[in-house]
Amino acid sequence: MKLLSIASAIALSFAFAAAPVMAHDDGKKDHKHEEQERPDHYKGKPSENLVQALNNLREYNKLLNAELQGELTPQKMAEIHQLTYTLERALERIDHEVDEMKEVLEEVHLGSERMELDKVKKNGAKYLDSSNKLVEAGRAYK
Template identity: 55%
Template sequence: MKTTASLILTILLTTLSFASVADEQRPDHFKGQQAASLTEAVELFRTSNQKLKQLLQGDLSPEAMVEIHQLTYTLENALEKIHSETTELKEVLEEVHLGSENMDFAKVKKQAARYLDTATTLVK
């Protein structure tokens, strides 16, 4: 029993040390551009995708790979902001849905306006 525990501990420590070495060999990480609003996130997403498409047009060089690596951080940040905003948007739409079922005119008017304000940002 003690031997099994020692073996498991050894395997775990070996795995952690290999992971640590792998992290040390990875290139420096970047923060990427942050979006303070959904509008900014959508714009960053759009422009960063255009830049990625341009970088992929020709042969990939080490410089292009560095640019792509940096660009992915901005894209990840934009997607995270869009995801958080659309999660809230889904909740607001549910309020519109429930309000319409219950003939709650004031609630539908208020929540639908909130919904449309955010939704139109996504489809400009």
């Protein structure tokens, strides 16, 4: 059993060594692990807007689900490691977009209290445009 564990660790090392490596430097240090300890990593697929982030989330969740089926081999672990970068970027974008939606909705709320008709109309439309993308993505997922 111990020999199998050692062989798995060696195979996993080779899987990561054989995979293409790109530096991960998007200026953010919000990962739970320090970048200094892990200098070379994949960038992942970009999520430059909400729709792209939702599409990446849908696509890469399917890939992750496929990798999780059956026994987890060193090769599967390497694939999972690589695809998590795209998932992390997608979730970061979605989080950013939802934060913006909250701010815009707060403007709708405050504008409705103050009877600021134009502001409510403009911000209400902006909020609905963004939030409906989430709603539609949820429907497509079913």
